[in-house]
Amino acid sequence: MVSKFGLANAPSSSNCTIYLGRLTMEVNYENGLNLKATELRLGLPGSDEPEGQTTPRPNKRTSSEISSSGLTDDGNDDHQASAPPAKAQVVGWPPIRSYRKNCIQAKKNEVEGGTGRYVKVSVDGAAYLRKIDLHVYGSYPELLEALEKMFKLTIGAYSEREGYNGSEYAPTYEDKDGDWMLVGDVPWEMFISSCKRLRIMKGSEARGLGCV
């Protein structure tokens, strides 16, 4: 890709963005080429605008500084790894409220299926809850094994007719309608999209499910 001003960009790994009127070049030094030394700029001689910064500032770094946490503040950092490394974003720009950003981002996640889907997990009798990312698991056996390890209990084998046999625990989940369902009845993908939280039931309540 050759820029408008005829400068050949460094091959493959460089990220270059050209803006008319205020030439800012981001240069990737990965290939060992230091284009910065030979770059043509439209800025005033002597003014050195470090990459990503906006207006030259007296002494301090800007507060509208590069935000490395990216767009959303929902705490899921892993999704940044899957997205292509974009130009660093400035805080509060463009001016969209975080609620709106999060909603659209959440939708994108659901569509792509690529990022965190954290749900709370409670176990009857346990002092506190845990949270797991459903997207980490590819199937019911994987999920159940992980739960067994996390809470140090045995869940037993699933059968369509009898639910979970072989232990005093039964894994259940709350779906989008607010109903409590037995884990394992619906296809895995449907489960992931409708599961809001998990509860591992214990004792007679759990056994009761097996008789239904």
Added chain:
Amino acid sequence: MSEDDERQQSPPSDLDFVSNKARNCNATGSGSGHPEFQSAYPDQVLENVLENVLHFLTSKRDRNAASLVCKSWYRVEALTRSELFIGNCYAVSPARATARFTRVRALQLKGKPRFADFNLMPPDWGAHFNPWALAMAKAYPWLEKVHLKRMTVTDDDLATLALLLLGFKELVLVCCDGFGTSGLAIFVNECRQLKVLDLIDSEVSDDETDWISCFPEGESHLESLIFDCVECHINFEALERLVANSPSLKKLRLNRYVSIGQLYRLMIRAPQLTHLGTGSFSPSEIAGQGDQEPDYVNAFAACKSLVCLSGFREIIPDYLPAIYPVCANLTSLNFSYANITAEQLKPIISKCHKLQVFWVLDSICDEGLQAVAATCKELRELRVFPVDPREDGDGPVSEVGLQAISEGCRKLQSILYFCQRMTNAAVIAMSKNCPDLVVFRLCIMGRHRADPVTGEPMDDGFGAIVMNCKKLTRLAVSGLLTDKAFDYIGQHGKLVRTLSVAFAGDSDMGLKYVLEGCPQLQKLEIRDSPFGDAALRSGLHHYYNMRFLWMSSCRLTPSGCQEIARAMPRLVVEVIRSADEEEMDDAVEILYMYRSLEGPRTDLPKFVTIL
């Protein structure tokens, strides 16, 4: 004097007849032997007449003007003002407000400046509703309505409102935070006369309390229930019962945890709705084969009064045809959370001939906007939000869409348009085609981006807007802008009250043009622009007329701001640091200044210094 004191304790009365009042006063006067009553009789009649007349005055600007006529008018206006609007909660204290206005029934308060919405303000800056809640509860036990914007409201505040204000009817919280579902639970449980509970764009923490079940059993007076921003599950059965028990319910906006199946059940119970937020608009689970899907089309068809539709938070486009029956009557449609294509939009929008307000995502592309322009001849307000809110993201809408809208929607009054590219030509076209524009907010998401066709700055485009749109009061600029753009604004933007500037201008002259040229300017918010102390000085003649000035990441120094603070004692000059910054040094990170009768506020966080 004494008469006023009496009035202070009594609830607001209906219109009294002039003669009655006069007779009473005479009696009191003669009874207590106050000679001044006898001689003040003609003035008293005048005041009573005035009081009756002023009851009809509702516009706050008119009331402010009336209160300046003379002391008598000031007094009477204060007694008859039932709706109190305070645009900056720090401009006046609760004590002062309650002392002057004694018969307030409705309170509207605004707190943080708008740029706080975009994380430019550190959290816990202020705008606490608490002191107001306590003051209101004491001074106005008959208070019926509270409307807050960008304030921090705690669960305790909600409890205060509910428990101490009998007969409280209406709570509207816009862009607020600080409370949770447990606060809501107490509130709805105690407010037996509640008519309106609108939670809009507010942050509600999930305390795992089932607040919907806390509405009292039996028939409710509810007319409006808006909770689309509440990000937690709700008890659907309780909601269904509530809707069934609310015959006056006209506005219902559900959150995304309500499935389309549940929406159906609510709609058939409330066909009288005028405003509906559909919730997720997708099924809770993929409908299995052979499952009977409810007749959604019929449910919408039954809502003959529906004029405003929103929601579609997790839309499955297959269900869109369900809304066909209501399209012809819709005046407001909000698709801004629905990631739909032009093809999916067209069959809907082609039926929406009466549409006046349309919010949408740019996923519909220029083609979708062309479809809007072709049908929606009555459009007054358009907002186009980005699916991909990044600077270098894809840009599905451009100057093409804006041009089409300007040609098709001649009655346009308000536009908010996010895009990645825009030409001066299209903006100029809009300025000529849409002379009724009152609000023009264009956000070219790439900073400092010039006209891609001519390579020029965007000065001429915005210049045309201020020149040709004679009614313009609100303007937001973007793209590559030189001082020339601000020269235009100063010369022609004589009615501009709100101006938003980001990454624009070359020098102090830019800000000077605006401060010297725009006499109606009330709210000025600027970020990342090269304006310094000299520019700030040029507004000294005007700052008392403004609600606030916000400047962040500009070129201000503490001494420059100090100068302003010294010159203007009634101005509160706040210098705000990002929470993790070190103490004062040579540059001012954020300047936020506003007129106030109270002087420096007492609830300052550590990162704010008042000069």
